[in-house]
Amino acid sequence: MTERQVILVDPYAGAADYADAFRARGVTPVAVLTTPTPLPAYHHTWAPDRFHTVHHHTGDLAALVRTVRAHDPLAVIPGNESGVLLSDALTQELWPGTGNDPELSEARRDKWPMARALERAGVPHPRTLSTADEEEAANWLRETGLTSRALVLKPRRSGGTDAVRKVEPGEDWRPSFRALLGSVNRFGLPNDTVLLQEFAAGTEFAVDTYSVDGELGIVSVAQYTKSTRADRIGIYDAVDYLSPDDPRVAQLGAYTRDVARAVGIRTGCAHTEIMLTEDGPRLVETAARLAGSCLQHSARLATGDCQIDRTVRHLLDGEFTRGFVRERPTRVLWLSAPHAGTLRGGTVLDEARELPTFQRLGRAYPDGAHVPRTEDLFTSLGWVLLAGDTESAVDADTAAVRDIESRLPIEPSPPNPRQSRTGWESC
Template sequence: MYAIIVDPLSSGSEYLNELRNYAIKVISILSRRAQNSMKTSHLSDYVTEEEDFSSLLQNILDITQGEKILFCLPGSEIGVELAEKIAQNLKLKTNNKDFSKERLNKYLMQERIKHCGLNAINQFLIKNSTCEIPHFSFPVVLKPTQSAGSDGVIFCKNQQDIKNYIDKNFGKINKIGVRNNELLMQEFIAGTEFVVDLVTLDNHCELVALWEYEKILSPEGNFLYSSLKLIDSEHKYFNILLNYAKKVIKALGICFGPAHVEIMIDKDEKPILIEVGSRPHGGKSQAIMRECFGYNQITRTLDNIFKETKNFTYAPKKYGELVFLISQKEGKFKIFGRIDDIKKLNGYIDFFPFIAENEYLQSTKDLSNIPGIVMFAHESAEVVTNSVKKLRDLEKDENFYEIYL
C-alpha cells in the first residue's frame, strides 16, 4: 500500500519517518513551486510535478502498479493545492472540494467564514497596483492573498506605507512560488494571538495543541514574535478558542488531516480568525508537541487513519515554549557565543540555529529571518518562564552573536 506526501518539507518531513512504522510505501512529490523556491536537499527520492498534470497522475499509477493508494496529504503550505488536486483526481479521501479556493486564498477565507456567521476581519482586496484604497483606521495589515508564515506581512501606518508596499510587492513571486497578482489589506486587530492545532477525520475533530504567541515591540515600532507558548485547558480562553476553531474548519470544509488555525482574541475578548493552514503546524512545533504530549499532529493524523484511535483529552505532560531569537546585530556571522550557557538553563531541550558561519546576520524583522529557536519544556511552568527570561538576558550580551569585524 502507498501514501502520497506532497512537499514533505519543514515539519511535514516527519510523515516520511512515521509512515515507515506502518510499513507503508511513500511517494514524495515535489511541486513546481517547491522546486523553484524551497530547500529540498533532505529529499533523496521524489517525483517532480510536471507542466502536464495528467503526466504526474500517470507517473503515480506507474509507480503503484495497481496497489492501493491510501491517501494524499500536504507536508507544507506550498503543497496544499497540489495535494488536494491529486486526491480529488485519484478519488481519495480529502477535504471538501467545494471550498478549495477558500482554504488557499486569505481574502476568500475571511469572506467564507463571515458568510457562515463567524467573526471575521474587515478587509479590502487590492486587485491592481493603481486601485483606489478605501479609508481604514491606521495601522493596517497588508499581505499576499496566498502565502505562508509571515512572508510579505507588514504593518502600514499611513497611505505612503501602503503605496510603498504595493509598489514593492504587487506582481512579485513570493516565498511559496505564487505571483502576487492580488494583495490584501486588513484592519489591525489589537489583542493576543493564539494557534489551535487540530486533526480531522470525517466528522471527528480533535485538539492536538493550543498555543499563545508572545510578542515584543521592535525599535522600528513593529511587533516581533518572541515565543510560542503551550497553554493548558485551564486558560481563560481555552474553550472559546477551541469552539471557534472547530466552527472555522467546518466552514472551510476541512475534514481530512491536520489543520493549523491562527486566531486573535481582540480587546472585547472575541475570537477573530487570522488565517488557516490545511496542513501541519510548521517550524519546530511538531518536535515540542512530541516532547510535551508524547505525540504530535503528524502521529495523531496517522493514528486516526490507521488505528482509528480518537483522542478526546487534552493533558500536556509538560509546559513548553519555543523561543525565537531576536538579533539587533548585523554583520558576517561567526558563532553563537553563549551556547554552553543556554544548554545549562533548566528545561532546555534543544537549539535550532538558522544561520551558519560566514553567512550574513540581519537584524530580526520577522519570523522569516530569526537566527534560531531554543526549545524549553518542563513539568513546571515557572521553570520554563524563568529560563526564558534568563535566555533573553543572555541574548543582550555583546558576545551572544559574534560577528567578524
C-alpha cells in the same frame, strides 16, 4: 506492490518528520514536489534522502495522478501551504469525496477566498479587501470607516509572516501597498494583488487540529508572543502551550470549528492562527496542513502528542482523538538577529544545553554565514525548546536564553551571493 506507501506533498522543514513517523510503522514515504526544483525559501530544509522516491509536478495533473496511483498510497498529505492545492486535487482524483471540500480548496490556501468564505458563513473576521488598484483600496477604506484605523497589508498566498506590514492610524498606507504589489513572495509567487485588513488588536493563539470525516479534534492550543520591527509585524518570539481547562481553549476551539466548516476542512491537519480581541476571536489565517518549524517537537513535549502522531494513528489504526492534555509547561523561543551581518561565535548558543529545562536547539546558520535581519519566520536564527516541571523553571531559563541570544556576535557585513543557509542543525 505489497509494501504500504504514503505520498507527502512539499514535505519541507518540520513536515519531513512525517517520513520517520511512517517508516517507524512500516510505511514507505514518497515525496512529491509542486515545483521542478525545491522552493528557494525551503531549500536548506529539503532532505530528499529521507524519502524513498521524489516526484516533481510539471503541470500535467493527469500524468502525476498516474504516477501517484502506481504507489497505491494510503493517503496524500500536504507538508506545506504550497502543497495544499495539489494534495486536494490528487485526493479528489484518487478517492473522490473523501478529502476536504474540493469546491473550497482556494479558501484553504488564498487569504482572499478565505475571508470571503468566512463572510458567507457568518464567521466574524477582520474586514478584508484584495486589490491591485490604489483608488479601489482608498474608496474601500473610506466606505468601511477604516481610513484612520490601523491596517495590515500582506501577500495573499504566503506564510510565516512573510512581508506582513502594519500601517499605524493616520499613516500613509500607499508606500507599503506599492512595495508589496508586484513583489515575489517566499513561495515564488508574484503578489499581483495586495490584501488589506483592519488590524485586530489582542492576543494571538494557534489552534492545531486533526479532523476525521468532518469531526475536528484539538491537538494543542498555544499562545504566541510576537514583536514588531519598524512596519514589520509578527516576528516570532515565543510560543507557550495552554492547558485544556484554560477558559480560552473552549472559546478558541469553538471558533476554530466554525472556521474549519467555513473553508471546508473535513480531514487531516490544520493550523489556525486567531487573534483574541475585545470583540471575540478573529481569524489571522488557517492552513490545511500541520504546524511547521519545530512545533511538532514542542507539542509532543507539552501534550505527549502532535499532529504527525495523530495522522499516523488515524491512517494505520483508525484512531481519532478529540481532545488533549498538557503534561508539562513548554515554551518555544525563537532567536532573532537585530541587524544583518556575519555570524561569529554562534557556538555561544551551546550554553543553552546546560539549562535545566533545555530540550532541543535548532540553528539555521553556521558560523561565518551572512545572516539577514530577522523580519519573519524565514529569517529567524533558530529556536530553543524548553520544558520543565514548573512555569517558574521555564521562565528562569527563558531569561538565560535571552541573555545568550544578546551575546551572539553578528558583525555588520554585506551579503555574500555565494553563501546561503546550509540547513538546520537540530539536536
